[in-house]
Amino acid sequence: MAIREIVKYPDPILKQACLPVTAVTGETARLIRDMVDTMYAAPGVGLAANQLGVRQRIIVVDIDYENPGKNLLKLINPEIRRAEGEVFWEEGCLSVVDFTAEVKRAARVQVVGLDDQEREVKVDADALLSVALQHEIDHLDGKLFSDRISRLKRDLYTRRLKKLLRAGKPVRENPRLMI
Numbered sequence: 373m374a375i376r377e378i379v380k381y382p383d384p385i386l387k388q389a390c391l392p393v394t395a396v397t398g399e400t401a402r403l404i405r406d407m408v409d410t411m412y413a414a415p416g417v418g419l420a421a422n423q424l425g426v427r428q429r430i431i432v433v434d435i436d437y438e439n440p441g442k443n444l445l446k447l448i449n450p451e452i453r454r455a456e457g458e459v460f461w462e463e464g465c466l467s468v469v470d471f472t473a474e475v476k477r478a479a480r481v482q483v484v485g486l487d488d489q490e491r492e493v494k495v496d497a498d499a500l501l502s503v504a505l506q507h508e509i510d511h512l513d514g515k516l517f518s519d520r521i522s523r524l525k526r527d528l529y530t531r532r533l534k535k536l537l538r539a540g541k542p543v544r545e546n547p548r549l550m551i
C-alpha cells in the first residue's frame with residue numbers, strides 16, 4: 373500500500389493531456405494500486421493518473437463509499453462512447469483545494485475502457501457515477517472542473533488561492549465528496 377501526494381492546481385501537469393497506455397505492465401499495476409490507495413485515503417470518489425504526476429490515461433472511481441472496493445472501477449484508456457441528457461452537479465476536486473462549483477454535465481454516459489487485466493469494460497452510468505467518470509476523463513484531457521465554469525468565478529478563485537498561498541495560510545480541504 374502506497375499513498376502518493378496528489379498534485380494540486382496550479383501545477384501545470386494538470387493542464388496537459390495524458391497519453392494512451394500502450395502496454396499494461398507491472399508498473400501500470402503498481403500505479404493503479406497506488407491510485408486506489410491514494411483515492412481512499414484522501415478520501416475521494418475518483419482519481420486520474422496525472423493527479424499523481426503520471427501522464428497516462430488511467431482513472432479509478434468508486435462512488436460507493438459505504439462499501440469500498442465492491443464497485444471499484446479501474447479504467448485504462450477510458451472513452452465516453454455515448455452521452456445524453458444534462459445535469460448540474462456540485463463538484464469538488466482533490467487537486468483544487470478549497471473550492472466547489474456547480475458544473476453542467478451529461479446526465480448519462482456510457483464509458484468503455486480496459487481494466488487492469490486488459491479486459492474490455494463497459495460502464496453505463498448516471499448520477500454521481502456519470503459525473504465522476506466525466507470529471508476524471510476531463511482530467512486525462514488536461515481539463516479541470518473549474519475550466520467548465522464562468523471565467524469570472526474562476527478568476528475570483530484563482531485570486532483567492534494566490535492570496536492564501538502568499539499569506540502562507542493553510543488552505544482548507546473541501547468538505548464534500550471529492551472527485
Ligand code: NI
Nearest residue numbers: 465466467551
Ligand atoms: Ni478531480
